[in-house]
Amino acid sequence: PTSGPSESTAVFVDPATLEVRGVLPVYGTSGVLPLRTWLDSLHRNMLLGDVGRNYSELAASWLWVAALGGLLLWATSRSPRRTNGRGWQILRQRYWHSSLGLVLLLGLLFFSATGLTWSRWAGDNISALRAHFGWMTPAVNTSLLPDNPSPMDEHAGHHMAPSPRHNMAGMTMPKAAAVAIKPTQFDGVVQAASAAGIQAGKIEIRPTTKANKAWIVSEIDRRWPTKVDTVAVDPATFRVTDKVTFAQYGLLAKLTRWGVDAHMGVLFGLANQLLLAAFGLGLCVLIVLGYRLWWLRRPAAQGSHPAETLVYHWRQLGLSARFLLLVCTVTLAVSLPVMGISLLVLLLIDALRWQRAQG
Structure with missing residues (x-):
């Protein structure tokens, strides 16, 4: 079935009888079920x-x-x-x-x-x-050819949807030959990852059908102490080609995690x-x-008090204070665009109130 951003399909299997007990869409790396997915969307974008x-x-x-x-x-x-x-x-x-x-x-x-x-x-x-x-958080190199690793996003599988500005549509990329995925490969890849130190009780296997690309096996136990080590495994030879441990993360990457x-x-x-x-x-x-x-x-009587608007207080500031406040405001407005736009709207309303109070 077709899944949305950060969504996947979970198949629940009885390990004793191998009976499929259910199929549900789940969200994120932790695989939250539909109710929690709905609550997450309510928190993230109010639906x-x-x-x-x-x-x-x-x-x-x-x-x-x-x-x-x-x-x-x-x-x-x-x-x-x-x-x-x-x-x-x-x-x-x-x-x-x-x-x-x-x-x-x-x-x-x-x-x-x-x-x-x-x-x-x-x-x-x-x-x-x-x-x-x-x-950025370090990531394993999945290329089985000489290549450079790319940084990994801490929010992968959580609340991040694809950004339109990162859309690669329209770009001409060389097509890699597709290879079939065999069920027996999973056991070999997991054994290789386990031998390389992937020991968490929760792991994620990300296979690929692209030739010359390794599979990724990641620990996804986000509880303290954090276990998020990752290895890249060649699915043909079961050789570990790259490994990134949480200990290799920089301080800021750890704090972000x-x-x-x-x-x-x-x-x-x-x-x-x-x-x-x-x-x-x-x-x-x-x-x-x-x-x-x-x-x-x-105020008990609005007409008996001056309108203490932002414009009113701005006019009370000295020249140096105005300059410092302006630099800080512009910096924040550029860094936090939604704040900047809302501030412009607020200033417009404030200026109208000040003008009305003066008239």
């Missing part, structure tokens, strides 16, 4: 395709800004000594909002950073930066998943408290 994926990237782009901005407000704010009834209510809401925000701060920054590596536009920029500095797995809730098993659930619940409460605080602090 709206690319539009929803852009919305998800928008949230990840601004999450770290909101977290650090809240920290700055908490550090620079001072509680009034005397308050009336409404002021005490605001003070209490601010206390709970800021306290919960401090508890969740590291998690907010972590999920923003790891989420952006999955995103479409910012993720491409992050990958380009890593490739430029040689921070651990970050991705922790984000997915697999690095530390059930404890990881319970922590994610608690964080998600805490984040929902934090958002509700934030909106509640905003509502309590709204």
